[in-house]
Amino acid sequence: MVKLTKRIGGLVLRLAAFAAALAALIVMVTSRERASFFAISLEAKYTDMAAFKYFVIANAVVSVYSFLVLFLPKESLLWKFVVVLDLVMTMLLTSSLSAALAVAQVGKKGNANAGWLPICGQVPKFCDQITGALIAGFVALVLYVFLLLYSLHYVLDPFLLQKS
Numbered sequence: 001m002v003k004l005t006k007r008i009g010g011l012v013l014r015l016a017a018f019a020a021a022l023a024a025l026i027v028m029v030t031s032r033e034r035a036s037f038f039a040i041s042l043e044a045k046y047t048d049m050a051a052f053k054y055f056v057i058a059n060a061v062v063s064v065y066s067f068l069v070l071f072l073p074k075e076s077l078l079w080k081f082v083v084v085l086d087l088v089m090t091m092l093l094t095s096s097l098s099a100a101l102a103v104a105q106v107g108k109k110g111n112a113n114a115g116w117l118p119i120c121g122q123v124p125k126f127c128d129q130i131t132g133a134l135i136a137g138f139v140a141l142v143l144y145v146f147l148l149l150y151s152l153h154y155v156l157d158p159f160l161l162q163k164s
Helices: 002-029 050-069 079-109 124-154 156-163
Strands: 032-037 040-045
Touching (some): 050 079
């Protein structure tokens, strides 16, 4: 019964992390808005910023990885490697979220020293979608931290106990 509960707990965490990373990916990819100022037209989309592209790629990698690990048999010796990959995915989410948050902050507040004006006043729907994607990305990151701790405890613990 305890092993089944452990397996279900890990499965629920992995499904939730997969859903959050996929949601962040979808919301970011669909973010786009066009605004016009007199004769000037502006289209804001995630592909305009390298940090947002990195965020999309990182969440796509994490989503695919999360989906594939769901089908790994519980008896497989690959679970030791999954712990390492969970750490890599956690760090990938951390770095991509940090980069995207920095760019989003400049888009929202601007940077007077560099002469960069805020754009969220002109394209509020775009900024709202970016905010939603970043929130989903943060949820995915938190879930991956818990998943990493779970993996360290339940996957490596039996292997450590066998050696002593």
